[in-house]
Amino acid sequence: MPKYQKLVVYGCSLTKDNYIxxxxxxxxxxxxxxxxxxxxxxxxxxxxxxxxxxxxMPDNDTLSxxxxxxxxxxxLYVNSATPHLQNDIAQASWLDGKSPAFVGxxxxxxxxxxxxxxxxxxxxxxxxxYKYFYNQTFHVNQAWATIVAVQxxxxxxxxDYIMCNxxxxxxxxxxxNDGVNDFNHQLYDKIDLTRFVEQADSKGFVGxxxxxxFEFFNPHYPIxxxxxxxxxxxxxxxxxxxxxxx
Numbered sequence: 651m652p653k654y655q656k657l658v659v660y661g662c663s664l665t666k667d668n669y670i671x672x673x674x675x676x677x678x679x680x681x682x683x684x685x686x687x688x689x690x691x692x693x694x695x696x697x698x699x700x701x702x703x704x705x706x707m708p709d710n711d712t713l714s715x716x717x718x719x720x721x722x723x724x725x726l727y728v729n730s731a732t733p734h735l736q737n738d739i740a741q742a743s744w745l746d747g748k749s750p751a752f753v754g755x756x757x758x759x760x761x762x763x764x765x766x767x768x769x770x771x772x773x774x775x776x777x778x779x780y781k782y783f784y785n786q787t788f789h790v791n792q793a794w795a796t797i798v799a800v801q802x803x804x805x806x807x808x809x810d811y812i813m814c815n816x817x818x819x820x821x822x823x824x825x826x827n828d829g830v831n832d833f834n835h836q837l838y839d840k841i842d843l844t845r846f847v848e849q850a851d852s853k854g855f856v857g858x859x860x861x862x863x864f865e866f867f868n869p870h871y872p873i874x875x876x877x878x879x880x881x882x883x884x885x886x887x888x889x890x891x892x893x894x895x896x
Contacts, residue, residue, distance in 0.1 A: 654713045654810075658686045658705070660698050661717035662769070663871070664816050664855065665689035668747030670867070673814075673855075673877040677715070677885055690753055692743035692769040694723030695796040702800055704755065707807055713889065714804065714811040717855065720824035721793035721817075722770045722786060724779055728752055729763040734775060741774030742766050770825045786828050793822055794837040801842050812888045814847045814880075817854035847884040855880050 659665055659674040666672065666689035678685035688701050698716065708714050728735040742750040745759050752764030772780040797813070804811045817824060819841065843850060849858075856872070864876035 653711075654681055654683045655711035656684050656686055656709070656713070657681060658708060658712055658714045659689060659716070660693075660702055660714075661689040662693045662719040662816070663689070663691040663743075664719070665717050666691070667871065668744075670871070670874045671877065672874070673717070673881045673885060674715070676874075676878050676881045677889070680881070680886065681713070681889070683713075688757070689717075690743070690765075690767060691745050692723070692767040693765075694719060694725045694767065694769075695721065695793050696725040697765050697767055699796045699800055703803065708809045708811075710810075712810065714809055715885070716800070716811070716813050718793070718797065718813065718815045718819075718822075719817075720770055721789040721822035722784070722824055722826040723767075723789075724770075724776055724784075726766040726776070727764070728766045735766060736762055738766070738774040738776075741768060741776070743768045780826060784826060784828075785830065786823050786826060787830060787832050787834075789826075790822055791834045791837055794819075794834070794841060798837060798840045801845060811845065812847070812885070813845050813850070814885060814888075815850050815854050816856050818857070819843075819846070819851050819854075821852075821854075847888050849884075855884075858884070 657678045664672060665674050666687045674685060674687055688705060690697065726735065739750050739752065739761060742752060745751050745753055751759040751761060752766055754760050754764040859872045859876035859880060862879060864872050864879065866872050
């Protein structure tokens with residue numbers, strides 16, 4: 651298995667949790683390397699892509715891993731130009747597990763500006779978006795395009811990376827299934843599935859651990875044992891080949 655000094659990860663609360671060890675903690679322990687966790691609770695594709703592009707380019711001793719969330723999320727950046735959204739902070743994710751906050755460009759948790767991320771549950775002003783503007787085709791197409799763009803970026807810098815997914819790549823919707831499936835499969839066909847864990851097209855972390863009978867400590871989050879199982883059976887086999895896929 652390749653020897654890495656750093657493990658850099660991106661994702662949502664399935665990647666960085668305030669209460670339990672996640673797959674990222676487990677993988678870092680197995681690889682015996684430093685964990686740099688850029689995930690945030692409720693993060694969607696827009697936030698994750700911008701975070702990937704904003705962080706330092708990975709060194710030769712670095713493995714980057716992304717767990718993509720569901721596609722039906724809506725990330726917003728809030729500042730004084732949108733005071734109504736600043737006042738909507740009570741609906742933001744509890745990023746530190748203690749109180750709602752926005753997240754700044756450098757990962758700081760602040761109250762007056764930053765990324766307003768809270769997953770796919772329609773809350774506050776975001777409820778207006780889901781009621782009047784949302785359709786799953788736009789979100790799925792955007793998710794596939796984001797994955798393709800990030801893969802091209804990593805390839806351009808020669809990074810060692812792998813990807814995994816909380817929901818199947820062909821069924822990325824968690825809550826907001828509107829029944830219309832006119833997706834742009836030209837985008838999907840450009841995804842390099844060799845960079846994903848096995849069965850990523852039809853299986854996701856959440857569904858897989860449910861099939862295995864693991865407990866969830868609330869409706870959304872599987873216990874640490876499920877994360878451990880997923881690392882051992884899906885992520886680790888891909889890590890072995892992460893630096894030899896080009």
